[in-house]
Amino acid sequence: MPLEFIEGNEAIARGAVRAGCGFFAGYPITPASTLLQYMLDLMPRNDGTAIQAEDEIASIGFCIGASMAGRKAMTATSGPGISLYSENIGLAIIGETPLVIVNVQRQGPATGSATKGAEGDIQFTRWITSGGMPIIALSPANVAEAYELTVRAFNLAEQYRIPVFLLTNKEIGLTQETVDLDSVRLPEIINRTRASASEAYKPHQFGSIEQVPVISDFGGEHVTQFTTSTHDQNGYLTSDPEIAQNMIDHYIAKIEAATDEIALYREDMQEGAELLFISYGITSRSASVAVKQLRDEGFGVSSLVIQSLFPVPETAIKAAMKGIRKTIVPEMNMGQYKLEIERLAPDGMSVIGVNKMDTTLLSPSEIIARGGCRD
Amino acid sequence: MTDQYHETYMTDALGPLPCCPGCGHERILKDLDSALTKMQIDPRKLVIVTDIGCIGLADRYFKANSFHGLHGRSLTYATGLKLANPELTVVVLMGDGGCGIGGAHLLSAARRNLDITLIIANNFNYGMTGGQHSVTTPIGGLTPTTPGGNVERAIDICAIGAGAGATWAYRGISYDKDLDERIIEGIKHPGFSILDIWELCTAYYMPRNEYNKKELYKLIETSGLNSGLIVQSERGEFGAMYRESAGNLPPAKDISALEPVFGHKLKEQTGVVIAGSAGEKIRSAASLFSRAGIMSNLHATQKDDYPITVMTGHSVSEINLSPVTIEYTAIDSPDYFVIVSEDGLKKTAALVASLGSTTHLIVDEGLQIPDTAATIERLPLVRSAKKAGQFTIGLIALGALIERSEIYPTEALRESVRRHQKPGIVETNLRAIDLGSELAAD
Numbered sequence: 001m002p003l004e005f006i007e008g009n010e011a012i013a014r015g016a017v018r019a020g021c022g023f024f025a026g027y028p029i030t031p032a033s034t035l036l037q038y039m040l041d042l043m044p045r046n047d048g049t050a051i052q053a054e055d056e057i058a059s060i061g062f063c064i065g066a067s068m069a070g071r072k073a074m075t076a077t078s079g080p081g082i083s084l085y086s087e088n089i090g091l092a093i094i095g096e097t098p099l100v101i102v103n104v105q106r107q108g109p110a111t112g113s114a115t116k117g118a119e120g121d122i123q124f125t126r127w128i129t130s131g132g133m134p135i136i137a138l139s140p141a142n143v144a145e146a147y148e149l150t151v152r153a154f155n156l157a158e159q160y161r162i163p164v165f166l167l168t169n170k171e172i173g174l175t176q177e178t179v180d181l182d183s184v185r186l187p188e189i190i191n192r193t194r195a196s197a198s199e200a201y202k203p204h205q206f207g208s209i210e211q212v213p214v215i216s217d218f219g220g221e222h223v224t225q226f227t228t229s230t231h232d233q234n235g236y237l238t239s240d241p242e243i244a245q246n247m248i249d250h251y252i253a254k255i256e257a258a259t260d261e262i263a264l265y266r267e268d269m270q271e272g273a274e275l276l277f278i279s280y281g282i283t284s285r286s287a288s289v290a291v292k293q294l295r296d297e298g299f300g301v302s303s304l305v306i307q308s309l310f311p312v313p314e315t316a317i318k319a320a321m322k323g324i325r326k327t328i329v330p331e332m333n334m335g336q337y338k339l340e341i342e343r344l345a346p347d348g349m350s351v352i353g354v355n356k357m358d359t360t361l362l363s364p365s366e367i368i369a370r371g372g373c374r375d
Numbered sequence: 376m377t378d379q380y381h382e383t384y385m386t387d388a389l390g391p392l393p394c395c396p397g398c399g400h401e402r403i404l405k406d407l408d409s410a411l412t413k414m415q416i417d418p419r420k421l422v423i424v425t426d427i428g429c430i431g432l433a434d435r436y437f438k439a440n441s442f443h444g445l446h447g448r449s450l451t452y453a454t455g456l457k458l459a460n461p462e463l464t465v466v467v468l469m470g471d472g473g474c475g476i477g478g479a480h481l482l483s484a485a486r487r488n489l490d491i492t493l494i495i496a497n498n499f500n501y502g503m504t505g506g507q508h509s510v511t512t513p514i515g516g517l518t519p520t521t522p523g524g525n526v527e528r529a530i531d532i533c534a535i536g537a538g539a540g541a542t543w544a545y546r547g548i549s550y551d552k553d554l555d556e557r558i559i560e561g562i563k564h565p566g567f568s569i570l571d572i573w574e575l576c577t578a579y580y581m582p583r584n585e586y587n588k589k590e591l592y593k594l595i596e597t598s599g600l601n602s603g604l605i606v607q608s609e610r611g612e613f614g615a616m617y618r619e620s621a622g623n624l625p626p627a628k629d630i631s632a633l634e635p636v637f638g639h640k641l642k643e644q645t646g647v648v649i650a651g652s653a654g655e656k657i658r659s660a661a662s663l664f665s666r667a668g669i670m671s672n673l674h675a676t677q678k679d680d681y682p683i684t685v686m687t688g689h690s691v692s693e694i695n696l697s698p699v700t701i702e703y704t705a706i707d708s709p710d711y712f713v714i715v716s717e718d719g720l721k722k723t724a725a726l727v728a729s730l731g732s733t734t735h736l737i738v739d740e741g742l743q744i745p746d747t748a749a750t751i752e753r754l755p756l757v758r759s760a761k762k763a764g765q766f767t768i769g770l771i772a773l774g775a776l777i778e779r780s781e782i783y784p785t786e787a788l789r790e791s792v793r794r795h796q797k798p799g800i801v802e803t804n805l806r807a808i809d810l811g812s813e814l815a816a817d
Contacts, residue, residue, distance in 0.1 A: 002633070003635065004630060004632065005633065022459070041624070041628070044620075045621070045627055049458050058454070058479070061452050061454070062452075062455035064455060065453065065455020065459065067459075068456065070460065071459040073459075088448070091444060175678050176662070177674075177675070178674045178676075220419070223419055224441075226444075227443040229443065236435060285703060289703050363707055
């Protein structure tokens, strides 16, 4: 049980090593730069390659190439860099590329406050690229979870052949905390399912629409294709409307069908509670203090902390909202994930957002007061 | 080598190449096919990388792995592929358009010298989108976006590559008889190689500019450029150098496990802020203080705030210590506040003014602090630091704080220094803690 005092960015780097990451490319940006540095140090010691690219577009381009050549790949940046990743994220989606993208969120828009935390990129992540296809996004609340969710992010990327976002925050990335990484329960490591050498291979072959195609790495046993263009299951360009729609349906179905399987959350339910907190990331920690305080005061309060923001764990959210009169959604943005809660809310239940973007954390007392929790 | 002989590396599975009649792309692609056929590379170990532009239609006409990516970014995918699997032969086909939008990647690929071959099908305009001008359109060239004739100078791709450190660059035209041999040389060159191949766009640039094969032959010369092999030199290949440098890494950082062997007196989460100047080792002192807390069975968090220009201005660290897991990491009302210098005071003045009576404020005796309800303790921190040595003021102040607060035993802080500091400065640091203890005891 070695206790350590490390920041979230280091935990992610070490989680990546645990997950079998073999390639990292990034470009310096506060507050993700230390993650780039940890990876530059750790990768060559662990049979991997890490490189500082000429810009963010190259960072993700390198990673897509490396992933298609069989390496588990990760890149890390913050809001401005994610903006530059956008087009290549679309490429990773259409090419069904396993990829982990860490966004150490900082206050935006634009350059914003480079050294200050935020959760402003939530819906940006969901609708990150032209065409609007699903992605997977996980959000850790603390350093230990950053480690665990990094491993899970790699697993999901490999399993579903899709970019998986780790939505963290300067407030986790650059905050040192007491942690015992050995005590963190990690999932089994999942590797992509590779095509059998003896069988003919199509890079995007699926039977039922939600099936994730097996993969053959560039340089592996098959000659393979990868393309940014609308293609068929062979990876060949097509303008056939039926095939085009079928592929789009596939990108959506492979994630939607797995929503319950991907869902990660922590519940702290109280029998008969009429007040519910739904939170995620660093803000969930303020929410948990608020919950405890309200309970001490005699209020009935339940709490749902969501770790897998996308696909939205609808089953868990709907279940948590049963019998609830009021749901509080505190966020370090102006009400982004609240939109998802509102669309799932039962009739008659009110959804109250507690929001700010003044670069400081939402405090438990702020959440209680502005959420009208004692009303 | 491949396990079977390939008479061609092109496939007719998709029908003939989709090139306009007379388009230079077809000639270049046939020469690439000829080069690959002569080389007999295992198609499974060969990747043709393309991006957007008519030449980007070509990759899938080869019996090799094909990677077709975003406009101007083919060199980035090629870099990832080659770094991930050095066994691959990676050939990039790009247009002159890609050299514009992807200029940064061209420069970096040349600097990096990773073993990739770049063939540029340079026809002076954007054939895929209607013949607009590109970075290589000659002066005076007529295109839909230069209706009065182009006035932007054309770039010299080989010179730009050479300036950035390319180790092999060739310029020719699509009619060159020995182009396939040149491509072979480029592929065999152990580093980044560029072939800048000038050619005709029969759909747009040629008809608009009354331009033809004969003119193309003369154009390189009339542009004041050289043809043939422009650069040939030897320099370490990036992939090999990277793998070699991995052996030269300094020893891996020790995982500094913290054993909770000391006790503590905290009942609840306690916030400590220390504010000083860049260069005073405030963060380092704060880290030793936090780790001592963990060694005393406490949970800790630490956040540091300092300007982007790190060697000037303030340095403020916020530390939470708690007997239970710390959830809320901000410190709205510090229990202990330490200010050692003017920069730290300036940064935190508003906070100091708002402090309540529950805050114990330790400040250097020389600082003029704003009116505050906090309990103030003035100590000769600066004077003591002069005695104890450079970089000691943070530990003097925190030594005093521990003596005053009794959060955990001073010995924990001393042990933290012994565990985490370089041997050369341990004695100085321990002396600083002692000085701090004495100040608080006085």
